[in-house]
Amino acid sequence: MESPRVSRYRIVSRMEKAKDHVELILEAPVLARAVPGQFVHVRTPGTLRRPISFSRLNPVRGEAGLLFQVVGPGTAWLAGREQGDWLDVLGPLGQGFPRPEPDRPWCLVGGGVGIPPLYAALTAWQNDVTASIDAILGARSQDYLIMLEDFGAQIDHPIAVTTDDGSVGAQGTVLGPLAHWHARHPTGQVYACGPMPMLAAVARLMQTSGVAYLALEQRMGCGVGACLACVVMANGPEGPLWRRVCHDGPVFRAEELIWS
């Protein structure tokens, strides 16, 4: 595994992926060898870096993608970067997704800005999986839905889409299509990333059978496990304990976590 370092990388392209969502592709051979689900801590003008997971990893071209939502001044600054600009990046960080089991049906479930790491996972491992591969993508509305075309170029059958307002796909959340998928593939493997309530619901659904890996987001300080800011409640050998999203995660097995 690549050990984390602070380095500067050149932006080779910039794309508006949806309302308030920008993807930057970095010329970064070291980062391109990272594991899907891992993330980088990007320097912005503020006090803290911004954690962003990889949207694509292309070790052949030596390129890594970062797709983020503009939520405050830090990400607004980042969205203002252009092709040819340089980013100061700490990474790769954290524990990514495991390689999927080849003979288990595989479902990638993404909500909002949680979709990108699942695309990185899909492109890294789709050729390893001989069982069926499905994707379920959810967003607030059509304006905010990202990466549907990217997934469509990789998966040759319809991708389930849900939106809160029904402006595209089915009205509702990813949980509806996931429950259907799980009924058809009770021993399947689910990789999910999205808001905490969505991940909690995915974990509940998968309690009965199958396996689920969840990529978490949390307010983060150092990014390397030193400051203990980005914790999540998990099962420990002697009862509940806080684990660090940045260092122990961001990917956890669903049954490791405790949901309040």
Added chain:
Amino acid sequence: MNLAVRVGAVRLANPIMAASGTFGFGPEYQGLVNIARLGGIAVKGVSPGPWPGNPPPRVWETEGGMLNSIGLQNPGVEVFCREDLPFLRTTKTRVVVNVIGRTIDEYCQVVERLEAESGIDALELNISCPNIKEGGMSFGQDPEHAAQVTRAVRACTKRPLWVKLSPNVADPGAIAAAVERVGADAISAINTVVGMAIDVKRRRPALGGISGGLSGPAIKPIALRVVYQVAQSVSIPIVGMGGIRSVEDVVEFLMAGASAVMVGTATFAEPGTMEAIIEELPGYLARLEVSSVHELIGAALPGR
């Protein structure tokens, strides 16, 4: 250029140390920071048993700084001795163990447990953390309580004893003088400044712990004023901290009366901050036409 300084009996190769709570127990920044180059590291606060800490969110960025409400999550002194001290013993730098408790007895339990262990150069008594309900900052609020806990811990150890002060008090000089009288070997100043933020999207306090400790460049003027005042109230050395991110910041603290400094929040954005400062320090001192760090300590104090 002579970068070496002394904090009482503790000799540091240079005056730049990592601040408690920002550098874990040492190994977290391996590969990103060359620990051997640092003057020392202060590890995260250690309590008698494991402390869970506060609910997230635990950090929130603010203008010129950040708030934290970690709540001193740590595995307790027993696990610290078993799992963290072996690594710390291998580091070629000074190791300062930050000590925390809810009661005077708890502070003493930690210090007594550490007495048998090698690889510790100084203890930093944390009577200034704003993020716990009992203990911590409540002991640092007035000279009498600060002296009580310091006196009790002093009786448990011969190790160099530093006392870390809170800026959230009327007269930090009086508290520093009180702990000096009962045997403190140095003063660390400052811990974070109590503050809060509101998350307007959730209509709730931004931090899980409601209020938190403000750190970063925003608090540097507060820290300098405390160091400057404490320097005129005690004759023991001072370790200064609060918003340091450049060599000029370090020199300000030295001139205000600090013998050494700690860098904390700046490491999060730039893990190389401390090493960059150490690299730049000789050139900066040369431009000030001094040949040692020592010459600058207290240079801005009245009568100097």
